[in-house]
Amino acid sequence: MARAVMRPFLTDETSLRADAQRNRERILAAAEEVFLERGAGASLEDVAKRAGVGIGTLYRRFATREELLAATYSARFLALAESSRARDADIGPLDGLRAYLEELVRHTSVYRGLAATLGTVMQVGTPGCVATSEEGARLLRRAQEAGVIRPDISFNDLICVAVAISLAIEQDSSPQTRIAHLVGVFIDGMAVH
Amino acid sequence: MARAVMRPFLTDETSLRADAQRNRERILAAAEEVFLERGAGASLEDVAKRAGVGIGTLYRRFATREELLAATYSARFLALAESSRARDADIGPLDGLRAYLEELVRHTSVYRGLAATLGTVMQVGTPGCVATSEEGARLLRRAQEAGVIRPDISFNDLICVAVAISLAIEQDSSPQTRIAHLVGVFIDGMAVH
DNA sequence: TACGATATGGAGGCATCCTCCGTTTGGCAA
């Protein structure tokens, strides 16, 4: 139940001292590995250890677990927004939203335990989070303007849907087909009939 | 990420020694209070302390947090199943399902943090969990036989929906109206068009 | 080269989990 922490997110170009920048990257690489192996709740001291860095260094750079998760995800989320934008011309508004949701769920299911914190993670404000949020909002607006999605659906509803499906995927182990099935159900629910 | 633990659930009539039975009830009462105050992640040692019982006693009776949560919820869930059955005659299959889901979400939102573990909790097998599961499955079957809910919807989908909505409720603080809104969306998605 | 701002690391305090085992107690059989 971590509170959402809004603070300026430091990207690569920010004036970090060379050693700090190097350590930041080591921490991210280690976090990626450790989260993959043991889920989003893994020990941060393990991450620091694998990065060859003191725990204090990790905490100075990433004040909360959510910040670290979000940073680890930033590249992935950037790619998601990118690929969604890329297929925009070739796909209708409803299917665009469907594809976006399916991809979001797939990304969210990479680390066991990430789903439950997705809402918080999305608020941390990394470039990837921002890009993914904006893309989702854009797709939703587009579909609503095209008259295929109900006007009373909010972006929060989308995130909530993604969280739900990811959680479901985590619990039973019936992966890919179930993602499409559940996304289909929700898209139908949001559609104008 | 606790694994679901299937073990025979000890109800009141089971041959527990008198002192054990007394302590079990004290623990449940204390857990109810503590979880209400501090959410489903509260310290179990606090629960034991408030119950006036050693921590070992708590663990012997409830091997996991999920078991304790489920037991605490058992009465609530029993009531839920009961009231759902009671209104069965007065309500159509679709609205019956809707009412059930709304009530399930409301129950699940009582303790902050319960939603994320609802799936696990539902598998623990307390009388309440069983009753609620069976009632949900029955409503779903009824609605599908009436031809108003798609045949490819499973009971797991329902739980997933309840989890999603509860999580959404926990995050923003826009309670009652949002429950109805989201349940409506999902019901529409599951409906036959 | 020297100096101050920046960064480092890990010890340590605290919270929680969960197990283990010596002690106590309830309930039954004699």
Add this chain to the structure above:
DNA sequence: TTGCCAAACGGAGGATGCCTCCATATCGTA
């Protein structure tokens, strides 16, 4: 009633993880 023992008790203690703090080290600039 008494005595016995299976059942239950409690809490110390080992293990893990979180996060802070500060003496020390390092970078980059003047």
